[in-house]
Amino acid sequence: MTRRILPALAGLALLAFLIAPGSFAPLFQPFTRNNAPAIYTQTSLLSLTLSHLAIVAVAVAASTIAGLVLAILVTRGAGREFLPLARTVTAVGQTFPPVAVLALAVPVLGFGTGPTLVALFLYGLLPVFENALAGLSGQPAPVAEAARAMGLTPRQRLWQIDLPLALPLLLAGMRLTAVISLGTATIGSTVAARTLGEVIIAGLLSSNTAFVLQGGMVVGILAVLIHHAFQAAEIRARRRIGLD
Amino acid sequence: MPRLSPPAVLFALIGLAGLALPLVQFKANRIVAGEGVGLADLPHGPWVLPALGAILVLACPARSPAAARLASAVAGLVAATLMLGTAASHLPPPGNSLARVAPASGFWLLALAFGLMLADAVNRLRPSLALRWVMLAGAVALTAGILVSGVLDGVSVMREYATRRDLFLREGQAHLALAFGSLGLALLAGIPLGIVIFQARRWRGPVLGALNILQTIPSLALFGIMIPVLGWVAATIPGAAQAGVSGIGTFPALVALFLYSLLPVVSNTLSGLSGVPAPTQEAAVGLGMTRAQVMAQVLVPLALPVLLAAVRIVLVQNIGLAVIAGLIGGGGFGTFVFQGLNQTAMDLVLLGALPTIALALVAGIALDLLVQGTRRGAA
Numbered sequence: 001m002t003r004r005i006l007p008a009l010a011g012l013a014l015l016a017f018l019i020a021p022g023s024f025a026p027l028f029q030p031f032t033r034n035n036a037p038a039i040y041t042q043t044s045l046l047s048l049t050l051s052h053l054a055i056v057a058v059a060v061a062a063s064t065i066a067g068l069v070l071a072i073l074v075t076r077g078a079g080r081e082f083l084p085l086a087r088t089v090t091a092v093g094q095t096f097p098p099v100a101v102l103a104l105a106v107p108v109l110g111f112g113t114g115p116t117l118v119a120l121f122l123y124g125l126l127p128v129f130e131n132a133l134a135g136l137s138g139q140p141a142p143v144a145e146a147a148r149a150m151g152l153t154p155r156q157r158l159w160q161i162d163l164p165l166a167l168p169l170l171l172a173g174m175r176l177t178a179v180i181s182l183g184t185a186t187i188g189s190t191v192a193a194r195t196l197g198e199v200i201i202a203g204l205l206s207s208n209t210a211f212v213l214q215g216g217m218v219v220g221i222l223a224v225l226i227h228h229a230f231q232a233a234e235i236r237a238r239r240r241i242g243l244d
Numbered sequence: 245m246p247r248l249s250p251p252a253v254l255f256a257l258i259g260l261a262g263l264a265l266p267l268v269q270f271k272a273n274r275i276v277a278g279e280g281v282g283l284a285d286l287p288h289g290p291w292v293l294p295a296l297g298a299i300l301v302l303a304c305p306a307r308s309p310a311a312a313r314l315a316s317a318v319a320g321l322v323a324a325t326l327m328l329g330t331a332a333s334h335l336p337p338p339g340n341s342l343a344r345v346a347p348a349s350g351f352w353l354l355a356l357a358f359g360l361m362l363a364d365a366v367n368r369l370r371p372s373l374a375l376r377w378v379m380l381a382g383a384v385a386l387t388a389g390i391l392v393s394g395v396l397d398g399v400s401v402m403r404e405y406a407t408r409r410d411l412f413l414r415e416g417q418a419h420l421a422l423a424f425g426s427l428g429l430a431l432l433a434g435i436p437l438g439i440v441i442f443q444a445r446r447w448r449g450p451v452l453g454a455l456n457i458l459q460t461i462p463s464l465a466l467f468g469i470m471i472p473v474l475g476w477v478a479a480t481i482p483g484a485a486q487a488g489v490s491g492i493g494t495f496p497a498l499v500a501l502f503l504y505s506l507l508p509v510v511s512n513t514l515s516g517l518s519g520v521p522a523p524t525q526e527a528a529v530g531l532g533m534t535r536a537q538v539m540a541q542v543l544v545p546l547a548l549p550v551l552l553a554a555v556r557i558v559l560v561q562n563i564g565l566a567v568i569a570g571l572i573g574g575g576g577f578g579t580f581v582f583q584g585l586n587q588t589a590m591d592l593v594l595l596g597a598l599p600t601i602a603l604a605l606v607a608g609i610a611l612d613l614l615v616q617g618t619r620r621g622a623a
Contacts (some may be wrong), residue, residue: 031472081250083361084367092363095608097564100597103581107590183462190571190585200464204572209472216465223460 007228014221018046018234021214030208030225038210040199049218052195055113056181057186059120064174066121067128072158075136086133098184106191116188116195124177131173135166151231167237182223186215246305247263252313255361256300256433262353263297267324267349268331274400274589280348286331296320296354303361310368317365318386320358325390326350332398346400346591373620376613384606400591401598404580416599418494418575423603426498427558430505435551437506438513439539448514455507463565466503467572470496487545497574501565505558512554549618556611563604567596 012182017024021039048097073079074086101122105115139162147157189197196215203211266280283296299316302308313379328347336343371379396402405412441448461469475491478484489495520543527543570578582597583589 027482078250082254085251088363088367089360091612092605092608095560095564095604097567097583097597097600097604099564099567099578100600103585103593103597106585106593179460183460183464186462186464187568190582197462197464200462200468201571204464204468204471207471209469212465212468216461216469219462219465220457220460223462224457227460 008223010221011225014218014225017218018049021045028214031210031213036206036210040202040211040214042202043194043198044197045196045214045218048194048196048198049222052185052219053222055116055193055195056178056185059117059124059181059185060174060178062117062121063124063177064170065126067125067173068132069224070125071129071132071136075133076158077152086129090126090130090133091098093122096123098118098123098180099187102184102187102191111192113188113193115191116185116193119188120181120184124181124240127180128170128173131169131176132166135169136162138169139165165241166238168234168241171230171234171237175227175234178226178230179223182219182226184203186219246307248304249306249308251364252304252306252308252361254359255357255364258353258360259300259357260297262350262357263293264433265350265353266326266348267350267354268335269346270335271344271346271400273342274344274591275587278344278346280350281331281335283327283350286327287334288330289327292323292327300357310365313361314369315366317358317362321355321362322386322390324354324358327394327572328399329395331395332396333402333404336398344403344591345398355477373613373616378610380606380613386475387602401594404553404589404591404595409459412580412595415575415577415579418473419563419566419577419600419603420568421499422494422501422569422574422576423562425557426501426505427561429498429502430509430558431555433502434506434509435513439517441510442514442517452511452514454505455510459507461556463500463504463568464571466498466500467568467574471572474499492573494569494574497566497569497572497576501562501569504565505562508554508557508561509551512550512557513547516550517549520546549615552615552618554610556608556615559611560604560608563600563607567600570596 025038031056032038036093070086073136074082098119102115102119105118109115109118143161143165144157147161185193185195186197186200188195189201196219199211199215199218203209203213262282265282265285267283268281269278270281271278291446299320303313325595328351332345333344366376366379390396391402397406435449441451458466471491473491474489474496478489478491481489523541524546525538528538533541537603566574566576567578567581569576570580570582577596577600580592581600582596584592584594584596
């Protein structure tokens with residue numbers, strides 16, 4: 001029961017804070033010094049949050065589609081020749097620091113949302129691809145044989161067998177990607193993307209801990225909520241294919 | 245027509261695109277936009293260009309041996325790098341110290357094509373563990389050799405390096421101290437904590453839950469929060485400041501990285517210990533071992549591969565995250581990255597980003613090899 005109530009309470013508190021941040025000022029006042037403002041007001045926190053979520057959503061959707069398509073391509077037909085290479089590239093790609101990817105995208109795309117989207121997309125591609133690959137290639141041999149014996153065409157097998165069976169792992173990959181992206185998007189503010197990182201950086205520059213806490217807490221609660229939502233979806237997907 | 249290897253065809257297409265695009269950018273100074281210069285317009289270019297094209301095309305047939313591809317890939321990488329150096333020493337007019345030559349799209353695409361070819365060839369060769377170590381050492385030695393030889397000294401990144409050599413070494417040390425120091429602290433605290441929750445089952449949920457929540461705090465905010473928290477600790481708790489606790493400089497970054505590292509270490513210690521089969525433990529108890537002996541002589545050695553996997557995760561992650569320390573005055577290569585972003589001086593960004601990527605790559609590959617080594621030892 002507490003597993004459902006706690007996220008719901010956190011969500012409500014977050015919503016209240018975003019709609020009327022001013023009423024939370026007494027809570028944050030102790031963290032300011034020299035009468036600095038307790039609540040970030042340069043830009044509306046709600047619009048920053050929505051912009052932050054939009055950037056993450058676009059990046060996660062794009063990396064999910066690309067990662068899934070790539071995983072489908074390398075697990076059938078001529079694409080199989082790319083499988084070992086794809087695994088290596090995924091492993092190596094994940095060692096690339098996200099901040100470095102972000103900084104390196106700036107000369108190509110200029111300042112703003114562009115480099116952040118690209119860095120989040122590239123970095124998010126890897127967990128999705130890895131998990132989709134595990135889901136698509138880890139099926140027991142009898143499943144494949146049964147599908148062939150039923151006379152399913154390769155396309156039917158992909159849509160009716162392979163993809164539904166890979167769904168829980170794919171969702172787990174998306175969950176990782178979404179949670180990592182939420183945190184990494186804050187760094188996007190150093191290259192002028194409109195995210196909650198703006199609040200944190202404003203706090204760092206003016207030594208106002210209240211701002212740092214606000215930005216960090218909003219992103220943290222969002223991450224916990226998104227984590228929970230994906231986990232619930234994973235459990236449902238696992239039940240549907242009879243795993244639990 | 246011989247059968248073609250699809251990956252090799254892909255590498256050839258990427259590489260040929262790289263040959264067609266400008267290899268370097270020639271800029272009047274370090275901030276303005278520059279003009280592209282192709283490989284063909286450089287000294288030796290007229291023969292290096294077709295040679296690189298031939299290497300890419302010759303690797304395409306499926307029966308071309310993996311060892312030959314490995315050699316071609318290394319030759320291609322070295323040739324592209326040497327041409328970059330040639331461009332940097334020939335393009336600026338003599339006596340002009342402001343002009344900059346930076347690698348452009350053509351160079352990066354060539355590096356990508358030959359890098360992929362190298363990875364593919366190594367995969368196909370299936371080298372033994374010892375040979376992989378030799379290859380890693382060889383790659384590091386070759387890169388160091390090229391950097392020390394001075395052929396790249398005219399390239400913009402190296403010019404940035406030359407003007408701040410001492411600072412670079414200091415920030416490099418700070419970066420390594422942050423990454424390895426936080427790893428060491430996380431191992432010192434995390435392994436005992438993992439052992440405790442392995443034995444006290446009811447603490448598992450709360451401890452892992454708390455560490456999980458810690459992980460969701462964005463790195464930028466955690467680094468920021470550490471400054472006032474540690475500043476307060478240093479000012480209020482007697483003796484803390486003498487012990488090195490401080491709200492400014494490297495210390496907050498070190499603590500933030502330490503906190504991020506705890507979850508992988510604790511959860512892998514737990515899963516490594518839980519993975520030891522019950523009969524093995526019972527046999528150890530049956531031999532008359534005490535609880536401490538079972539832990540030290542049976543459980544921990546058998547859990548070692550899983551623990552080393554955690555070390556890999558933490559080290560690679562911390563080398564990357566330590567960049568953010570540059571934003572809060574904690575030092576490390578991030579200092580150059582954020583300075584460069586502020587001044588829109590991309591050469592300076594590269595000076596911070598490239599060594600970070602190289603460090604993360606080498607650490608990742610070396611620890612993968614170590615994990616494989618211990619797996620074999622434990623099996």
